[in-house]
Amino acid sequence: MHGYANPARFLRIARWLTPALLAGGGVLAAAALAWGLLRVPPDRLMGETVRILFIHVPAAWLALAGWSTIALASIAELVWRHPLAGIAARAAAVPGAGFTAICLASGSIWARPTWGTWWVWDGRLTSFLILLFLYLGYIALADAAQRNGGQGGGRVAAIFGIVGAINIPIINRSVVWWNSLHQPASITMGKSSIDGAFLWPLLAAALGFSLLFGGIVLARMRTLLADIQTEARLRRRAFESDVPGLAA
Amino acid sequence: MTDRARLKPKHQRLVLVAIALGALIGAALLAAWGLRNQASYFYVPSDIAAHPPEAGRAVRLGGMVERGSIKTAADGVTIDFIVGDGKARVPVRYRGIVPSLFVEGSGVVADGAIEPDGTFRAETLLAKHDEKYVPRELKDMTAAQARAAVAQTR
Amino acid sequence: MREALNQWNFVIAAYVIGVGGTTAMALWSWLAMCRAEARRAKSREL
Structure with a gap:
């Protein structure tokens, strides 16, 4: 495991994997969405608006996957002091927040023609809005920690990432525990109540968006890593020029 | 530094994180259990039957629109229907535009209040979708035909 | 009366x-990554 913690080895893989994931995910997601937009039949009740499924559901899955990444990487950072774990956690925050916002916006657009309202404060919608605020708080915290350059700040962000993960099972169970306007899960442990005509483009779109998500996380990791290395080098140079004896 | 001494703080941190996670999950489950009634978005007909709210108090009612129960009044905008949950039923009257997904045998959530005569007067009406997604072409088949068609596509 | 919205919108x-x-x-x-890696390359040359 620690073999991949070596930044040089990570960069050797990430250098070709980042554009590969972004290009592959982009093509697959575009194809799946075109399929969903042009070839999929309308739903018996919802009609054409069922096509929003292919945006809304992958975004929701990735919003949850994003915080799971933050939580797991934060545990690895705290327990094993894995050098790349903290960077991975911070890299997942921006795409996670982005997909959370896409999920909320597309869900709201879907709710108006189906339920008859843009927004309700039921358990599922409220807990998902809280997820967006958790992401924004985490991003602010992790940014402040990096600007201070101290180790302690990063640890605070990691603890916040782990504590915030408690919202993930709450989001998942919200439609079971409480009466809600949002319907219960359609896909559970190998069973699906989505017809094949909708299921296959949904899975293709989810895979495409997941590859894009992975590519964005890798690009963010490379950005954070490069920033840290640049800063360390500049700081070392400033120190050497302050102490002329060391420069030789 | 020996290998043993190097591993020790790592295990210490692992135990610490595990304990913290356990406490966190326990606290969250407790909170969710405490919220189990307050966090519900609506009451179902059996809740209304068990604890009838006083007339005029704002409540939110959710349930299934009973098949064959929707009746449009002579004015064309007032509708009467019955919301049930399998155990109890509540008659509902609503005046206004209904969402396009408001159909018999489907879910509905209504804001309003109970009238003295026991009818629920709804101010707003929201349609609740179920977790099934079925193409329009399959709708007119019998249930058995649809199941067979769905099984084929798997 | 039933609501009739244009679903395609x-x-x-x-x-x-x-x-x-x-x-x-x-x-x-992607662009932020290119900028950050260019900065790192420049800091190496100095």
């Missing part, structure tokens, strides 16, 4: 937000 709006948002995120993170 909602579908298009959702696709614009989903596709636009994802594209913006991918492009922004």
